[in-house]
Amino acid sequence: MSDDHTHVQEFFTARAAAWDRRFPDDGPAYAAAVAELGLREGARVLDAGCGTGRALPPLRAAVGPSGTVLGADLTPAMLREAARAGRGRDGTLLLTDVSALPLRSGSLDAVFAAGLIAHLPHPAENLRELARVARPGGVLALFHPIGRAALAARQGRSITPDDLRAEPNLRPLLAGSGWRMTSYVDEDARFLALAVHAG
Numbered sequence: 589m590s591d592d593h594t595h596v597q598e599f600f601t602a603r604a605a606a607w608d609r610r611f612p613d614d615g616p617a618y619a620a621a622v623a624e625l626g627l628r629e630g631a632r633v634l635d636a637g638c639g640t641g642r643a644l645p646p647l648r649a650a651v652g653p654s655g656t657v658l659g660a661d662l663t664p665a666m667l668r669e670a671a672r673a674g675r676g677r678d679g680t681l682l683l684t685d686v687s688a689l690p691l692r693s694g695s696l697d698a699v700f701a702a703g704l705i706a707h708l709p710h711p712a713e714n715l716r717e718l719a720r721v722a723r724p725g726g727v728l729a730l731f732h733p734i735g736r737a738a739l740a741a742r743q744g745r746s747i748t749p750d751d752l753r754a755e756p757n758l759r760p761l762l763a764g765s766g767w768r769m770t771s772y773v774d775e776d777a778r779f780l781a782l783a784v785h786a787g
Contacts, residue, residue: 595649614642617733621780622646622700624771631697631707632640632656636718637704639663641670647700648678658691660684687714691721692786698727705730705752712765719766722785728767730758732779739779753779 604731622643627633627650635643638659647657657679665679675681684690686701687710699718708714718728732739736754740747752758758781759769767783 605644605729614733617648617778618643618731621702621729621731621778622650624780624782625698625700625729627651627698629654630654633658633698633700634656634689634691634696634718634721636701637657637661637707638670638679638681638698639666639702640673641667641675641679641681643702644670644675644678644702644767645684655776656680658682660686660689662686678693687717689721693720694723696722698722699727700729700731702731702733705758711752711761715762715767719785722787724783724787728762728783728785730779730781730783733774733777735754735774736777737774738774738776755781 592717607735627647629652631651632655635641635646635647635658638644638661641659644657644659650653651657659675659679660682662685664683667683670676670681682690686704699722705711719754722728730753734742736747736751750757751763755772755774758772762783763767766785766787768786769781769783771782773780
């Protein structure tokens with residue numbers, strides 16, 4: 589396992605048990621972001637870096653019983669918390685690295701990624717892997733339940749110009765990784781960038 593992966597696993601393992609208690613009011617923000625994907629009954633969707641699986645219930649509700657919902661995460665402790673919370677009923681939980689997904693090319697209609705991009709060791713390569721598993725015209729949602737400025741304030745830091753989630757950085761990053769950004773919202777109450785697989 590690379591040092592990047594070890595660092596991510598250590599960070600989230602230490603926080604997994606208390607994760608949902610730390611952010612108890614995020615459910616409506618997740619549901620609203622999932623609604624923006626425009627998923628249809630029977631669609632196939634991946635929650636990339638699913639953590640404790642907070643997006644899985646609204647994803648399941650969006651695609652219905654005939655749809656496919658997958659939750660992929662690198663940290664076993666986070667997936668254990670997802671299972672403990674009963675979210676394994678809403679989607680299949682996969683212990684895997686989003687940089688090498690065990691999925692066929694073009695097999696998904698959408699990818700949902702909450703808080704993921706800040707933890708990607710190689711963002712361009714990793715976003716290309718998400719594009720690989722999405723069908724042409726498939727949708728990507730990069731989401732966070734609070735905006736960049738609010739998150740920076742919570743963490744006691746300032747936003748820097750090299751922030752990957754800043755629109756002038758994110759748009760070309762996505763474009764170079766097989767995605768075309770279609771909308772960008774960065775408000776105190778949420779961050780949501782939507783993109784379409786251009787393949």
